[in-house]
Amino acid sequence: MRRIQHLAIGFAGLFLLASNPAQSAVTFSVASSVASGNALDELVIGDLVTFDITLRSDGEAAYAIGASAFGWDSTRIQYVSGVSAPSVLNSVCVSEGCFGGLPLGRAGDYPNQYGRPGIVEFAGHLSLAAATGTGALDPGVVTSIAGDPQFRLVFETTALGSTQFEFGSSLDIGDVLVLDGGELGDVENAFASITVLGGAPVDPDGGNPIDPGGRLPIDPGGVNPIDPRGGSAPIPEPGAALLMAVGMACVSLSTRRRERA
DSSP states (O other), X not given: OHHHHHHHHHHHHHHHXXXXXXXXXXXXXXXXXXXXXXXXXXXXXXOEEEEEEEEEEOSOOEEEEEEEEESOOTTTEEEEEEEEOSEESOSEEETTEEXXXXXXXXXXXXXXXXXXXTEEEEEEXXXXXXXXXXXXXXXXXXXXXXXXXXXXXXXXXXXXXXXXXXXXXXXXXXXXXXXXXXXEEEEEOEEEEEEEEEEOOBOTTTOSBXXXXXXXXXXXXXXXXXXXXOOOOOOOOSHHHHHHHHHHHHHHHHHHHHHHO
């Protein structure tokens, strides 16, 4: 019975979170590069496009942040690989590591497409202790230098046409920024557009570009590159889990405050 009550309280906490937006606290920015050297509006089929994503905060106390790349057309470009920082918004970083930030909720699960074409979740960081760092101290995933991008996503173009990416948080897909008191913070997202103008022959059997360079073939299902060693089982999407964890965190914080009072 107590378990059911706790779950109900958690869902109630989520409802309150969704109804109490706060002012902006986090901004995302993105830088891009193309392996072939082509411009983003002059890509060809088979081009590898890399997006390096940087998160910055105004330092307001935060308890959780979820973020994704979304809105892009998975029939024109597909997710290949990525890497996410193990923690963000750290307040102290020394040779032994970084502290006072938001750790990755489930290490190894981010970034990933989680079976949803057109959405790659790259951040799912949360903690019961508030993080007040701005992100400027976070070691980058590219060079490990403080202040460099905390996330990197790589895509491969698969068909002609244009599409736009949005990088950041959207409550519609379960991404939130949680501030002190359980309020939701506004997030300023970043955008990038690509256009594929030409490309290599298409495999008539699989409908995917033939890659003479030896890279992993694209999964026709539009999820992840096929692993010739046998692949892996589908991973459950974390959006709902992150929201539930945030709701429970808010309940925990509220309980602590009542006990101190």
